[in-house]
Structure formats: structure tokens, C-alpha cells
Amino acid sequence: MKKRMILPLIVIMLFTIIASACGNDASNNATSNSNQETAADTTSTGAAQEETTDTITYQSETGPVEIPAKPERIVALSNGPNILSMDVTPVGVDEWTAANPLFQDKLKDVAIVTDSDPESIAALNPDLIIAGSTAKNLEQLSKIAPTIVYTWGKLDYLDQQLEIGKVLNKEAEAQAWIDDFTKRAEDIGNEIKAKYGDNVTVSTIEIFEKEVFVMGDHWARGTEALYQAMKLNMPEQVKNDTLQEGYHSLSLEVLSEYMGDFVVVSRDMTRDNEIMKSTIWSNIPSVQNKHVIELETKAVTYSDPTTLEYVLNIFKEAFLGTTK
Known part of the structure; x- marks a missing residue:
């Protein structure tokens, strides 16, 4: 009798074990499928995020x-x-x-x-x-x-660099340079005023063969550094006549009327210049005082950080006799 009872019990136990195993497999499969779906969703989301940051x-x-x-x-x-x-x-x-x-x-x-x-x-x-x-x-x-x-010219030289920084994904770098440059340039400008007086004036001209142009405060050739960053003064005649176009063409006869205490000359340094050999030129007070700063035109026709750092060092040496 005991043997007859044991057999059904064994069968029931085996059935229970098998059923339990099947249930665990189903549960594991469901969990595995769920994990795979979650992983797929995550991958899909990641791909979407990566795609959106490409542009x-x-x-x-x-x-x-x-x-x-x-x-x-x-x-x-x-x-x-x-x-x-x-x-x-x-x-x-x-x-x-x-x-x-x-x-x-x-x-x-x-x-x-x-x-x-x-x-x-x-x-x-x-x-x-x-x-x-x-x-x-x-x-x-x-x-x-x-x-x-x-x-x-629609943007000033600082805003233009900041916009390029945005385009290159380097906005923070651009802003850091702006903050640093403007501070250093203003400090140099203050030193120049302390040495020559607050009212010291600077003219910026470009000599092209037999033509002369005087520049305003935003026409490259170092003008942004001189007048905007260093806050130096230009003669009133220069300020008035460059206000609209940013530059003004001069005849040799009136050249002396536009010259400040210092004159910055942009020209082709590989060639002799007739104007700078003329009597009119030699009679200009700033020329007689050796207050002439010469720049190579090809190197100074932009207002980017490299050019501005270049001219700032030249101005610092010319005005103060010290380099960076």
C-alpha cells in the first residue's frame, strides 16, 4: 500500500518541478525580451541624440x-x-x-x-x-x-570674432580672448596717455602709390586697436571726414591738416614712396618729431585676433619702448 502511494507522489512532484521550470523559462524569456527592447530603445534614443548634435x-x-x-x-x-x-x-x-x-x-x-x-x-x-x-x-x-x-562692418571687430567662435563651436575661447585683449589694450592706452597726455592724437593713413587715405576707427590697419580698444584720440578733422565711409581720400596739399601728434602709416614696405620723400611730408610736425609708425599693408588689412595682437605689440613698442 505504501509503495502504491509513493508512485503517485513521485509523479506529482515531477510534474510540479517541470511546471515550475517552464514558468521560470517563460519568465526569463520575458525579462530577456524586455531587456532587449529597453536596450534597443536606449540605442535608438542615443542614435537620435547623436544625430541631433551633428548640426x-x-x-x-x-x-x-x-x-x-x-x-x-x-x-x-x-x-x-x-x-x-x-x-x-x-x-x-x-x-x-x-x-x-x-x-x-x-x-x-x-x-x-x-x-x-x-x-x-x-x-x-x-x-x-x-x-x-x-x-x-x-x-x-x-x-x-x-x-x-x-x-x-555690420558687426564690430569683437562681435565678429564672437560669431566666428559660435560657428566653430569655440564661443568660450572667443569670449576669453575678447575679455583679455580689450583689458590689455586699454591698459596700454592708459600708459600712452600718462606719457604723452590725455589729449594726444594719432592719425592712421594708408599710402598707395601716389594716393593717400586717412582711416576712421574701424577700417583695419590697426584702427580698432588704436581708437576702440586703446581709446586714443584721432584729430577732429579725421573724425569728421571719416564718419560716413570709414576712410577719406586726401590730396597731398591738405595732408598736414589731418596729421595728429603721431601718425601710423600703412604702406608697401618693399617699395620706396615718393610721398614720404616729399617736402610736404618732411614738414609735418609728427614726422619731424619722429612720431611715425610704419605698418606693412598686406599684414594689417584685417581685424582678427592675430592681426590685432600683432599691431598691439608694434604700438606698445613704438609709443612706450617696451615689448610684450
Whole structure:
């Protein structure tokens, strides 16, 4: 009798064990499936997040432009020096940037491009194009790659650099340079005023062959550093006549009327200049006092950080006799 009872019990126990095992398998399978689905969802979400951070919307002066978050192949038809100053090398630059002696070492393997030849730009496979508002073929360029347009002079030299910082994903670096440069330049300006008086005046002219132009406070050639950052004064006649266009053409006969206590001369330093050998020139008081600071034109036609640091050191040495 006991043996008969034991057999059914064994059968019941085996059935219970098997049923339990099946239940655990089903539960494990369900958990595994659930984990796989969660992982898949997470992967999908991660991919979506990664995709959304591949580009940013840049608010340009012509409207929003979708650009790479970290552009790697930039064609700079304008603002090349601003880009180079942030340790980013474009794949193509305009001829004026390429000829600038301050950047030639960085541009040895960089193509020289022009807005007149969009095909050569397309051949560089750019992921971003930066151009001036007067550039040709802007519509065609925008079909090659996202294109940002800047109007020269619409932004001041500091805001322009900050905008380039945003484009390059280096806004904090751009702002740090702005804060540092403006402080150092103002300090140098204060030293100059302490040495020569608060009312000391500086004129900035460019001599091109037989023509002379006097510059306002935002026409490169070091003007942003002198008048905006260092806060030095320009003669009233210069201020009035450069107010609208930013520069003013001069005849040799009236040149002395526009000269300050100091004069900064932008010119081609590889050539002798007839104007600077003339009697009119030699009779200017600032010339007689040896208050003339000469700059190579090719190196100072931009207002980017590299150029501004370059001219600031020249001005510091010329005015104060000390280097950085």
C-alpha cells in the first residue's frame, strides 16, 4: 500500500518541478525580451541624440542656417583670418588671406579659391562656406554646402570674432580672448596717455602709390586697436571726414591738416614712396618729431585676433619702448 502511494507522489512532484521550470523559462524569456527592447530603445534614443548634435542652427544675418556642429572642411571666402586665429585651418581661402604674411605658414597646403569659380569650391568637398555679402554666386554656393554670409562692418571687430567662435563651436575661447585683449589694450592706452597726455592724437593713413587715405576707427590697419580698444584720440578733422565711409581720400596739399601728434602709416614696405620723400611730408610736425609708425599693408588689412595682437605689440613698442 505504501509503495502504491509513493508512485503517485513521485509523479506529482515531477510534474510540479517541470511546471515550475517552464514558468521560470517563460519568465526569463520575458525579462530577456524586455531587456532587449529597453536596450534597443536606449540605442535608438542615443542614435537620435547623436544625430541631433551633428548640426546646429546658426542665426545668421540672412536667417537661420543649419551648419555642422563641428565643421571640418571650411571654405573661407571671407573671414579667413578670424578662423585661422582660432587654430582652425580652412580647406580654401581667398587670395587676400593667402597673401597675408601673418598666415602664410598656416596656409601652405590650403587652396586659393574665388566666388567666381564655384566648381573649384565644390571640388574641395566643403561642409561649410563663409562668404561676404557682396560675393558672387551665393545661391550656387549654398547648394554646395551650408553658407554663412557676413556684411563687412555690420558687426564690430569683437562681435565678429564672437560669431566666428559660435560657428566653430569655440564661443568660450572667443569670449576669453575678447575679455583679455580689450583689458590689455586699454591698459596700454592708459600708459600712452600718462606719457604723452590725455589729449594726444594719432592719425592712421594708408599710402598707395601716389594716393593717400586717412582711416576712421574701424577700417583695419590697426584702427580698432588704436581708437576702440586703446581709446586714443584721432584729430577732429579725421573724425569728421571719416564718419560716413570709414576712410577719406586726401590730396597731398591738405595732408598736414589731418596729421595728429603721431601718425601710423600703412604702406608697401618693399617699395620706396615718393610721398614720404616729399617736402610736404618732411614738414609735418609728427614726422619731424619722429612720431611715425610704419605698418606693412598686406599684414594689417584685417581685424582678427592675430592681426590685432600683432599691431598691439608694434604700438606698445613704438609709443612706450617696451615689448610684450
